[in-house]
Amino acid sequence: MSSLFPALTEALADPDGTAAHRSALRFGDRSLTYGELAATAAPLAARVGEAGRIAVWATPTLETAVAVVAALLAGVPAVPLNPKSGGGELGHIVADSAPALVLAAPGDQLPDALASLPRVDIDVRINVHADLDTGVRAPGPTPPALADELPALVVYTSGTTGPPKGAVIPRRAISTTLDALADAWRWTGDDVLVHGLPLFHVHGLILGILGPLRRGGSVRHLGRFETAGVTRELSGGATMLFGVPTMYHRIAEALPDDPALAKALARARLLVSGSAALPVHDHERIAEATGRRVIERYGMTETLMNTSVRADGEPRAGTVGVPLPGVELRLTEEDGTTALEAYDGETVGEIQVRGPNLFTEYLNRPDATAAAFTEDGWFRTGDMAVRDPDGYVRIVGRKATDLIKSGGYKIGAGEIENALIEHPGVREAAVTGEPDADLGERIVAWIVPADAQKPPSAAELADHVADRLAPHKRPRVVHYLGALPRNDMGKIMKRALAHD
Structure with missing residues (x-):
């Protein structure tokens, strides 16, 4: 029952301490230190603490990050909503998850599908202590100890085979995944992450926002992905870049005519791609222009992260690395129960995983939850892969x-x-x-x-x-x-x- 965000807890307890003055979040020209984030999120947490479940209008803004942090401080499950979703899909998610209210940035125009929900505008307090004296201020309330199995987020899947299903992600899955990635990537509080991903899914929200906050580091969100923004932030002290293949493809296309971008990428400690396979051609173009290789990881909504190329491992194009600490991974025959022992780079099997990184259930769908697991607790990912002799996993597609x-x-x-x-x-x-x-x-x-x-x-x-x-x-x-x-x-x- 440890804190998800030790630096934030420290800032709440000691508003004048070192942790409180560290940079936490920056979106464009708006930013919050850990002290400011604590002073902003804690009152919001108190306000929504009895809500039961809340929806968050997940625009790529400071307000979304504050809303989710507040929900996690309060122990209230948050349901991130994709602002680009159609009315039918939003209506399904609201009916299925039954949130008590919706959090949104002031001025956001919400669609009709959310009209029935009480709305709470997110008050982001930037420079909240600027007009106060420099004396010691009273500490804020210590966040309650929350059980590791308590639901943290309900993230809806893409719904390729029917209406989206809400994957209930416990606090335990978030902490263990982020700690396993810290081990694999040598991720510390000194790292500054850059990304321009949406905030309604695992990659952009959990890895991209909650990851830096758990480490006590900082994140600079671009708002909208542009190579100029990548150049600016990596040239200005950022150490890591998260992106999806489309973003890295744009980077690869721009590199021949953009020496400043090449120089900035060369300075990065870690370039990470995920959510889909990065083509080998783009891997090679980026490596040739920058001397840095992009590493890939593999996860999904229900499992968070399963594997990754390690920072101290071989950044081999076309692979997603090895299982993360604490994650069991096996390949199975078509029957879904017979394990394949081959590490030959050729034998294809379905990936199944087991470990503390897994979700607990599909909300209101016991049938779908039961079908997703084997009798002995392995989650059926539906992804097909081969394993190389050294254990590296290469995904070759979806089973379906x-x-x-x-x-x-x-x-x-x-x-x-x-x-x-x-x-x-x-x-x-x-x-x-x-x-x-x-x-x-x-x-x-x-x-x-x-x-x-x-x-x-x-x-x-x-x-x-x-x-x-x-x-x-x-x-x-x-x-x-x-x-x-x-x-x-x-x-x-x-x-x-x-x-x-």
């Missing part, structure tokens, strides 16, 4: 959409996509399977060419893949597109491709 059974082989779409992107004539690529009378399924490539007027031919692409992987992994059909359909996190929506 990316496992292609062709000619008696089990093939992961992800490795074919990486191979296709290595072709100089390919800007983006996605791979799916479709029924084939002879093969069972045939491999289909969806290509965004680098030059729409001169796209590489289907035969050229098939030979390219066969040379790099194996003949049975070559695409049999190629479609050319102007862009791939993606969601807010940059993940390719393959179900939309399959219905084009």
